[in-house]
Amino acid sequence: MRVKAVISYDGSHYQGFQKQKSTKMTITAAIEKALASLQIDSPIVGSGRTDAGVHATGQVIHFDLPDFWSDLEKLKHNLNRKLTDISFKHISVAANDFHARFSAKKRVYRYVFKTHKPSVFEHKYISYYEAFDPALLINALKIFEGEHDFNFFHKTGTITHTTIRKIYRTDYVERNGYHFIYFQANGFLRSQVRMMVDAAMRCARGDMSITQLQEQLTCQKKHTTKLAPPEGLYLSRIVYG
Structure with missing residues (x-):
């Protein structure tokens, strides 16, 4: 099941949104680590990249959930417990072809x-x-x-x-x-x-x-x-x- 999430984050302590080989201090790496701890191995895709130190109040991401994760409120609660400086505001079911970046207008x-x-x-x-x-x-x-x-x-x-x-x-x-x-x-x-x-x-x-x-x-x-x-x-x- 594909889901769409609206997130906010304080970018002060991160080297940008996009995953990088040289550091683990990115928004993507932090979220994917939290997802992996919940047995969700899907990579995340963002609507756009932000530079080091840049913040977001309405970044949108998508990722795919395994069948055993159907309670999206519980998922949001667990992710927000695990993350620092990153907050999941909403998680909703999306169409299978929804793409956080390419579907954005x-x-x-x-x-x-x-x-x-x-x-x-x-x-x-x-x-x-x-x-x-x-x-x-x-x-x-x-x-x-x-x-x-x-x-x-x-x-x-x-x-x-x-x-x-x-x-x-x-x-x-x-x-x-x-x-x-x-x-x-x-x-x-x-x-x-x-x-x-x-x-x-x-x-x-x-x-x-x-x-x-x-x-x-x-x-x-x-x-x-x-x-x-x-x-x-x-x-x-x-x-x-």
Whole structure:
């Protein structure tokens, strides 16, 4: 039986979502270890990969259950007892052809930051940027909307069939001293969101012009390859159907 699970995790102590040969400290490795302890040997498949230090409030995974596991509430309870910094929010039966990654239609990332240094209780979960112009930030974010070749907005080293992605919507909101940037797209390349955030913030602080941002987005010239700090990034929602 194939199941779909919505999970959240604190990525602070992990080297990313994807399994790696060089370390066992990944979200995938931790979940598969917990599953194996419950006699579930299925690998998990995620809707997308997150970098080291990046969090999730709505990551979706799928895996296959042996016949003797039919009580999904009990399964969720047992997994949450065994896992640290990872929480199963929902587990539900899925169609046999459901695929957490390939069945997804939209992905939403949220970036959270402050303009003064976060406290010691926040610094693993909120990033820091110096004072900026919100109007310039909104203008910069709007540049990313639509379908573009993001070849100059991702880290290399991961095989991908195409660097073209469609961003349906961007948003910026400020609430009580916390700043939120949102990206909704059909998919993202490796570290694309972090690179877009930092480029937009450079425009918002006057360190880069909108023209330079457009030049990079149209693959004419690279003006920056820096990444926003991982602490403020959250994979927040996956949309299916």
